[in-house]
Amino acid sequence: MESLIWGYIYPNEAEIQWSILIVLYPYITGLVAGAFIASSLYHVFGKKEIKPVARFALLTALSFLLVATLPLVTHLGHPERGIEIMFTPHLTSAMSGFGYIYSFYLIVVVLEIWLSFREDIVKMALNSRGWKELLYSGLALFSYDISEKALHDDEKFAKKLAIIGIPSAAFLHGYVGFIFGGIKANPWWSTPLMPLIFLMSAIVSGIALLILLYLASMKLRKHAIDHKCLHSLAHYLWIFLILDVTLELLEVISMKYESLEEIEIINRLLSDKIATTFYGVQLGLGIFVPFVLLLLVGIMKNRETLKMIMISISSVLVVIGVFAMRWNVVIGGQEISKSLSGTLTYVPVFFSQEGVLPAIIILVIPFIILFVITRILPPWKDMEEKV
């Protein structure tokens, strides 16, 4: 125990309370917000080249959104009390908003998916028998109007909904950043840039995950990849990566330039406690390498397979890099003492309620949900046409 502590720390800091599960929570909500914003590139901004993955992105967002509360609930000593945040939210705490913000966003995503899949749902309800007919009729709310006018109205409404959806996706994730950014006692967290940093890294991780899931599902379904769509996603990934790194570096550089009283402990944090995960994984592997690879993808002509490999590698690195970023924020912030003159060390446990195992399980669940949802609402039609 003693060797994990350096300098002077307060007695109540000896145990790190926010474990890997709390690292997972912003990571998962980030993937949700990112996937949703990627889909709205088509639904709101009319970027036609994104169309193949637009509906798939919504399903991805929903799959991850459904487990977004799990890390928090698992982290609670009394999970059954989690719902109290909805019944009696204490409005002086930013955290109390979570239940309502999450529910509002869930409604928006479900409605958005329902509207964009309604035509398919109705057709399947009319063309199937037995329990399938019941399932799809239920999903269609027993209303089978798919006339041109009805679909046109749906599309108009879906667009309006997506316009609400973007700020609420930004709000859901910006809010997670705000929770950290608003903790004035912790110099590593307390910055008004935090919501924006969280949002940019969310978009980056969401797009990267979408690229990986798109490539994987096309490989599994043995279908050709729409390179135009892939390159467009890679292009947006590159742009958001630049915004992300700008903000992340801005925060650290301004901290170092201002050199306030906390700078010594921040330097120690960056040069010792989280040096590998910050410089190595978050900035080096997670941002610099993908930035160069995606830049080359943008410059290179033809050689589609090579470009695809480069995009896949970039996406994998980005997804890992953003996880490292969440780790550096959540764990890094707790590894420095509020006394500003001591550090602690977080040692992850594997088998425990707060351990690595539940974290892995929670991270696997959305992929299972996505698999099931794509069985019920196949998005493949968009992904496989005209290639």
Next chain:
Amino acid sequence: MQPHLKRAFTLLAIAIIGFIAVRALIVPDSFGQNGWYRGDSVFELRNFPVKHAEPVSCGEEDCHKTIYSIWSSAGHKTVNCETCHGPSQEHVNNVRIMPPPANDSRDFCGLCHFKRAARPSGFPQIDPETHGENLKCAYCHNPHKPWFV
């Protein structure tokens, strides 16, 4: 509005009304009466039997006057009698009911006196590995007058 959209919104309205209804049932009536907690809990807590008697009850009426005067002028005067001897209201009410035996284990003293990086350097601290040969602290130290070894 298209009928399917009407149905969707009706469903949403039912869900929201359902939530409000469940909330009304679950949140206790006295919640928020005096602040952000259940008002009735104040009365419930007030009805709990009193267990602690305060050091004054030990020293008055000549029961433990000598030890009380030694303790109250020594280094441990900020450590309440009942911290080590346990809650004693029942004993004060009826001297035949004895309080639980005093906790004199090494670990109990160590809660304050084992070495910790976070404690002020002037505070008496020992390394339990090297100090005292695993004997009970009270074997050498008088807990009522700590430096009276």
